[in-house]
Amino acid sequence: MAQDLDTSSLVVDFVGGAVGHRFRSGEGRGQALAKAVGFSRGIVPEIVDATAGLGRDAFFLASLGARVTLIERSATMHDLLAEGLERARAEGGKYAETVALMTLIHGDSSALLPQLKPQVVLVDPMHPPRNNTALVKKEMRLIREIVGTDPDAAQLMQVALETARNRVVLKWPLRAEPMSVLPKPSHQILGKSTRYDVFVKARIAETTSSVQTA
Template identity: 60%
Template sequence: MKRVAAVLRVDFVEGSVAHRLRFGGGRGQDLAKAMGLRAGKTPTIIDATAGLGRDAFLLASLGAQVTLIERSEEMHRLLAQGMERAEREGGQFREIIGRMTLLKGDAKDLIPELSGEAILVDPMHPERKNSALVKQDLRQVRDIVGSDEDAGDLVRLAIKHARKRVVLKWPAKADPIEGVQKCTHQIRGKTTRYDVFMIG
């Protein structure tokens, strides 16, 4: 019997996002460190490639004001629905969503008009040799948004406009994006690395 793919939805209240919220390790997490969240420092953040909104939600849960940018009409709709559901949940969820602002459009057009201390760029990652390793929801996102051929342009533009830092979230073993300057430093996890470009 053929398995029907689950309908993609953005869920901040249950599943992996809620688990990470409860047990994730706060500001000690690689993403938080890469973005510059530390004791007494909470930068304003632009998430230039919002996708499922998980990183933005985590950063907002740690106190950051996060502007999410999503250019895909379909992903933007799913994000808006997910944020509405979390807001209706009330309590801690409403408080976190209150620090998230969702914009629809191309980050390359919007970033010059925004003022972010730190910009996160998490483009679609190169296809893995073994596609079975890629979680179903991420495969579904790829089907919706495509492969982000302009990732290099976006990173370069972000470096031009961020006030303090740009962070590229990229597979741990993948080559650097062609045409992008060498990063200042990296934070490496098992499967993901954060290339940090400090400004000024």
Template identity: 45%
Template sequence: MNRVAVAYADPVDAEKAKTIANQWGFDYIGDIAAAVNFPELEFILQVNIQRLELIKLDEPKLGAIAVDFVSGATAHRRKFGGGRGQDIAKAVGLKHGFTPCVLDATAGLGRDAFVLATLGCNVKMIERNPIVAALLQDGLLRASLSNEVKDITDRMTLMFGSSIENMTDEEDIDVVYLDPMYPHKEKSAAVKKEMRVFQSLVGEDLDSDALLAPALQIAHYRVVVKRPSYADFLAKKKPSTSIKMKKNRFDVYVNKAIPKPTV
């Protein structure tokens, strides 16, 4: 038994749970109640009313994590996030007349990719952790059934694999976006639920410095790296400029200037 298994909350979701387990190579245990029989399990991927959720078994009060592009915080940001005035929009170079094709090489749960797709970008995503990729794929599939966001998520594509190995295969990429995991200074109790779960699931991206060189090689215009405000530059390489926020910053590495509008 691996550290993660797939289960269902209700038998109506059994077939979907089996399909996910087979696709991603996870163990399938059936009813989530069976988790007590597998003390080695750390996480459960639970199908709950057709939605895939991640549960950290030793911290049940943290609740479930799922990708939801239709409602909740994602919907609020889509409607009220500030459009092209957002810092991430400035970082990738969104200007009147120019909407870049972006490669999000550290996709995670796809939230920043969704913001960029909302603003009109075509976003190719790469995620190497199979648990995270399974959650993201499930969120994209459910969003494709929603008339409210389908046109947005249609601009998002997901590849499962290592970005370090797969960035060389990408073409027509205007901007590469990187947001590697970085250890947080705050005590664990102060870090929000989702980040605590991800720190234990994924850990720090110890090879993240190796992302910058291939990113710079394939990006036509720029590479954008999201970092905590206290973190070192990726690969200790000074960026062309930085956009600073309260707790984070975007380091921007410019290959060449973004074309000016022709009109």
């Protein structure tokens, strides 16, 4: 890990850049992530993002109407997320509506999940280092500098599987070996460079969109 990186340059931005473009383009439930967490006709899951990071997946899911709880144990990353959420809230309109569905918590997911009794848990740990991939990008190097390598990812997955009421989703590199301690997933959804290992425990009941009560 490089020690001379200036992590102060890292900003969580839900309004501009790629996240803002994705939001404005109206990418919806047909996306792999949305399918993985259980969106379908009449179903809007309630989700805990157990490894919030930059919050991009959580913001996307909230933009579809899901209530999302973001857990981040790094104090630095938590503060960056809080600032990003406040900027999006100040933008007003659909940005503010989306942020209203998001709850940010500073803490360790392994300790918090049993208390939250989540419906759906999304786990996106720092992925195994790969020499010729996105880890060479400055942003990913900065994130790794701040949050570390998530050596307890397998333990977190086990806690998630024990506590989630309906399903657990592991976001993992497309060609990476599965975690050896985990059971075989119910199914997988494959993207260009990412796959979602989905562990279904129970069907998610149909519900009205939570946007109505935001």
